[in-house]
Amino acid sequence: MVLIQTECFDTAALINQLQVRSAGQAGAFVHFLGTVRDYSPDTQSHSLTLEHYPGMCEREIQLLCDHAKQRWDILDTLVVHRVGELALGEPIVFVGVSSVHRGDAFRACEYIIDTLKTRAPFWKRETLADGQAFWVQQQDADAQKTAQWESLPDHP
Incomplete structure (x- = not known):
């Protein structure tokens, strides 16, 4: 399941939802929680605004989840990503x-x-706190991580 939303989410409720959907078959639940951080090295950030391509974004993330299910022996996935203006520290x-x-x-x-x-x-x-705004560029390290995953055989 993939959700794109403006509303804040409850991490404990999402973990519980994943547990319920796994119907007692899972022995492991792993989750990642990302929060808004200060990208600017020189000035305090105020907020981060995320925009997305509706429909395409959800499909692409679902494809990634489907691919993960093909590569590893997993039961279920759940991805929730927020869009809109988010303050520092928000999920x-x-x-x-x-x-x-x-x-x-x-x-x-x-x-x-x-x-x-x-x-x-x-x-x-x-x-930024002073009102200046800029687009955050994709990090080279992120592209390198994706390339590493793509270089692995389909079944580790």
């Missing part, structure tokens, strides 16, 4: 994975968040 993304064993859950969760950062059509604009 921005949740990725949850359930699996029989923790190793597959850890790898799938890391794969989804790493590839989401380069594949899903999101745009980030940071606004």
Whole structure:
């Protein structure tokens, strides 16, 4: 399941939802929670505004989740990503994975968040405390992580 929303989410409720959907089959639940951080090295940030390509964004993230299910022995995935204006420290993304064993859950969760950062059509604009705003550029390290995942065989 993939949700794109403006509303804040409850991490505990999302973990519970994943547990319920796994119907007692999972022995491992791994999740990642990303929060808004200060991107600016020189000035205090005020907020981060995220825009997305509706429909396409959800499809792309679902494709990443489907690919993770093909690569690892996982039961279910749940991704929630926020859009709109978010303040520093607010939750921005949740990725949850359930699996029989923790190793597959850890790898799938890391794969989804790493590839989401380069594949899903999101745009980030940071606004500084002084009112200046700029578009946040994709980091080379994120592109390198995605390339590393893509270089691995389909079944680790």
